Amino acid sequence: MTATDPLLVVEDVRTVFHTARGDVRAVDGVSLTLAPGEILGLVGESGSGKSVLGRTVMGLVASGPITTVSGRVRIGGQDVHALHPRHRRRLWGPEVAMVFQDPMTSLNPVKRVGTHLTETLRRHLRCSRAEAADRAVDLLRQVGIPEPARRARQYPHELSGGMRQRVVIAAALACDPRLLIADEPTTxxxxTVQQQILDLLASLVRDRTMAMILVSHDLGAVVGRTDRIQVMYAGRTVESGATRDVFGAAQHPYTDALLGSIPRLSDPPHTVLRSIEGSPPDMARPPSGCRFAPRCPRATDRCIDDLPELVLGADDRLVACHHPVHESSGAGHGR
Known part of the structure; x- marks a missing residue:
C-alpha cells in the first residue's frame, strides 16, 4: 500500500444464502472504498443487507455448504477471502475489528470485563500478563468508563447497557485496528447514551486516524459524524455520496423517504409521523426490476421491468434510479 491507496476496497461483493425457500441474495453486487481516517455511514432498513455486508468484509461470512460469497474484499492490499482461515484470523484485531450491536451476546457472561481485553492483547500483541492488564485498564479509561481498575474485575451483568457497549468498543480498539466496523452499536x-457512544466512536476514529463503517438504520445517527453515506435497499446500493450532499438533496426516492421519516423538533405537537408504505421485498423472490418499485410513488412500468444500475451523476453521487427525485415533477409518476 502507498499513502494514497484506499484502506478498504470492496468489489462487486455478493453473499447468497441457500435456503429451502430458495437462494437469498442478502448482498447483491455491492462495491465501496474507504480511505484511512474516513467514516462511511451504511444505512437502510432492517433486512437491507448492511450487517451481512459488514460480516462479509470482516471475513466472518465465507463460502460453504449453505453460503456462497463472491467478489473481492481487500483490506490493506490483502484479499480477505483468498486467505486461509488461520491467516484471516490474524487480521482480526490489528487490521480490522467489529463493534457488534448487542453487547450482552458479544461478551462472555462468565468472564470478567478485563479478561475480554487481555485475551486479545496477549494473543495478537504478545503482551505479558501484567502489561495486558495495565493496557486493559487504560483502554477502559479511554472509552470513558469510571473507576476502570474496579470495572475490569467485574462481570458484564454488573454493568449498565452503556458501560457494556463501551467495553465492547474497548475490546475492538485493543490492538489499534486500521478499520473499525460498528454494526448498529447503539440499538x-x-x-442519551446513544449520543454518547456515537460521539465517542467518532472522536476515537479521528484521534487514531482509523477508518470506520458506521452501520445504522437511523440517518439521524450518521449525520455530522460521517464523511460519506451509502444507502442500501434489498441487498443493493441505491445511493452513495458525500453526507452533506445526500442530506441536502437526496436523489433516490428511498433515501428521500428515509429522510422524510425522521421526526423533527420543529414539528407541532401530535404531528403524524411519516412512514414508508409497504414492506421490503422477499429476498428469496425479489422483484425483477427495481426492488423499491412496489413502494415507490415515482415508479413506472420501466421500473417494474428493468433493474436500474448505479450511475455517476452530479457532485460525484452514485444513484440507481430510473426517475430520481431531482427530475421535474411531471416525470415518472404513473405506472
Missing part, C-alpha cells in the same frame, strides 16, 4: 441503548 439497545437509550437516546
Amino acid at each position: 439497545a441503548l437509550d437516546v
Whole structure:
C-alpha cells in the first residue's frame, strides 16, 4: 500500500444464502472504498443487507455448504477471502475489528470485563500478563468508563447497557485496528447514551486516524459524524455520496423517504409521523426490476421491468434510479 491507496476496497461483493425457500441474495453486487481516517455511514432498513455486508468484509461470512460469497474484499492490499482461515484470523484485531450491536451476546457472561481485553492483547500483541492488564485498564479509561481498575474485575451483568457497549468498543480498539466496523452499536441503548457512544466512536476514529463503517438504520445517527453515506435497499446500493450532499438533496426516492421519516423538533405537537408504505421485498423472490418499485410513488412500468444500475451523476453521487427525485415533477409518476 502507498499513502494514497484506499484502506478498504470492496468489489462487486455478493453473499447468497441457500435456503429451502430458495437462494437469498442478502448482498447483491455491492462495491465501496474507504480511505484511512474516513467514516462511511451504511444505512437502510432492517433486512437491507448492511450487517451481512459488514460480516462479509470482516471475513466472518465465507463460502460453504449453505453460503456462497463472491467478489473481492481487500483490506490493506490483502484479499480477505483468498486467505486461509488461520491467516484471516490474524487480521482480526490489528487490521480490522467489529463493534457488534448487542453487547450482552458479544461478551462472555462468565468472564470478567478485563479478561475480554487481555485475551486479545496477549494473543495478537504478545503482551505479558501484567502489561495486558495495565493496557486493559487504560483502554477502559479511554472509552470513558469510571473507576476502570474496579470495572475490569467485574462481570458484564454488573454493568449498565452503556458501560457494556463501551467495553465492547474497548475490546475492538485493543490492538489499534486500521478499520473499525460498528454494526448498529447503539440499538439497545437509550437516546442519551446513544449520543454518547456515537460521539465517542467518532472522536476515537479521528484521534487514531482509523477508518470506520458506521452501520445504522437511523440517518439521524450518521449525520455530522460521517464523511460519506451509502444507502442500501434489498441487498443493493441505491445511493452513495458525500453526507452533506445526500442530506441536502437526496436523489433516490428511498433515501428521500428515509429522510422524510425522521421526526423533527420543529414539528407541532401530535404531528403524524411519516412512514414508508409497504414492506421490503422477499429476498428469496425479489422483484425483477427495481426492488423499491412496489413502494415507490415515482415508479413506472420501466421500473417494474428493468433493474436500474448505479450511475455517476452530479457532485460525484452514485444513484440507481430510473426517475430520481431531482427530475421535474411531471416525470415518472404513473405506472
